[in-house]
Amino acid sequence: MKCNYCEWRCELGVDSFGVCRMYVAKDGVIQERFPHKWCTYAVSRVESVPFYHAYPGSRSLTIGSAGCNLACQYCVNAFIAKADPAVLQHNMYAFTPEKLVRLAVQRGCHTIVFNVNEPAVSLPSLLEVAKVARQAGIPMGCLTNAYTTVEATELLASVFSFVNVSLKGLAPAFCREYLGIPDSKPVLRNIARLASLVHVEVTTPVIQSVNDHELDEIAVFLAETDREIPWHVFRLLPEYKMKETEYPNIEAINAALEKSRRLLPYVYFHNFVGSEWVNTLCPQCGHTVIERFSLGCGGDKLARYHCKGNTCSECGYEIKLCGERIAWNGGEGRLV
Ligand code: SF4
Numbered sequence: 001m002k003c004n005y006c007e008w009r010c011e012l013g014v015d016s017f018g019v020c021r022m023y024v025a026k027d028g029v030i031q032e033r034f035p036h037k038w039c040t041y042a043v044s045r046v047e048s049v050p051f052y053h054a055y056p057g058s059r060s061l062t063i064g065s066a067g068c069n070l071a072c073q074y075c076v077n078a079f080i081a082k083a084d085p086a087v088l089q090h091n092m093y094a095f096t097p098e099k100l101v102r103l104a105v106q107r108g109c110h111t112i113v114f115n116v117n118e119p120a121v122s123l124p125s126l127l128e129v130a131k132v133a134r135q136a137g138i139p140m141g142c143l144t145n146a147y148t149t150v151e152a153t154e155l156l157a158s159v160f161s162f163v164n165v166s167l168k169g170l171a172p173a174f175c176r177e178y179l180g181i182p183d184s185k186p187v188l189r190n191i192a193r194l195a196s197l198v199h200v201e202v203t204t205p206v207i208q209s210v211n212d213h214e215l216d217e218i219a220v221f222l223a224e225t226d227r228e229i230p231w232h233v234f235r236l237l238p239e240y241k242m243k244e245t246e247y248p249n250i251e252a253i254n255a256a257l258e259k260s261r262r263l264l265p266y267v268y269f270h271n272f273v274g275s276e277w278v279n280t281l282c283p284q285c286g287h288t289v290i291e292r293f294s295l296g297c298g299g300d301k302l303a304r305y306h307c308k309g310n311t312c313s314e315c316g317y318e319i320k321l322c323g324e325r326i327a328w329n330g331g332e333g334r335l336v
Helices: 085-091 097-106 119-135 150-159 172-179 185-197 212-226 250-256 258-263
Strands: 023-026 029-032 040-045 059-064 111-114 140-144 162-166 199-206 231-235 267-270 288-294 300-305
Touching (some): 040 300, 097 111, 097 119, 111 119, 119 140, 212 231, 212 250, 212 258
Parallel strands (some): 199 231
8 A cells, every 4th residue: 555645655564664664554544653652842942943934932842753754864863763663662752642732831832843853754643733732722833854745745734834844955966865865846846835835934954065056046946936935044064974074164155145145035044153144134124123043053042023013113014924923931821
């Protein structure tokens, strides 16, 4: 029986798994091998995920499961994403959707964000979490590689109201060598589809001399899809099979972004301490409307919020935002 969650469309049986090792075919349906098992839960700033244009300043319960459908040579979460899920699951949390949502509420979280591995490999569990989260009034977001089928992409959009797609590169040679997939066409198709359904941000993990020459082309694609998509150029510190690779040069990558900044109003360059390219400027008048810090190692933080609601306080231009600004300690203090 074919699995239809991602573009691999693996042939599955009762005891035979696909690329992600997270599904089997039983009783005529595709089933999760480890439903409602989570490798981690933590409280994070939404900016650290990263989301810069969704619920600014808020507190997220971040979760992940196991397994992945890609084979990124530089994966920073390989110890989870590439490990055997059958082995990992003995150390994972078995949380029902109700328990997960209760944890979010008890820790004062405003959202739940799936951010460790690929949500498409745990979609049935996430659909159930979404039902309970919706009843509790908690929006959900995720990071995804978007190497998903059209049907699964629409399911993702039904679970998550804000999504950050990792657009890692464009060229088929890069996709084959560094990601283990034939090409990026499904990812590009799904970014356009997701952008028509939910709030989308895009992240490109940049590795010097590997994919930095594609930055201009990625910017053109985003501009043609929706020029207001926030784009995170993430200075990747490679892990897994590329531990020895040199870290990207900040000045060189920043210079390479010059053209992109003329095409797109929301281009960010971060994942290093003290980045100057983490603030949001009003696309109309240039006023700084949101100030942030980059703390490095994926840690980012809201510093000052100068919008009036979601508009520029100087000229009234509507800034692309999903949800409202919520203070880290703000909210109802709901406990269930
Ligand atoms: S989700 Fe997993 S099993 Fe399904 S097609 Fe993708 S890699 Fe294969």
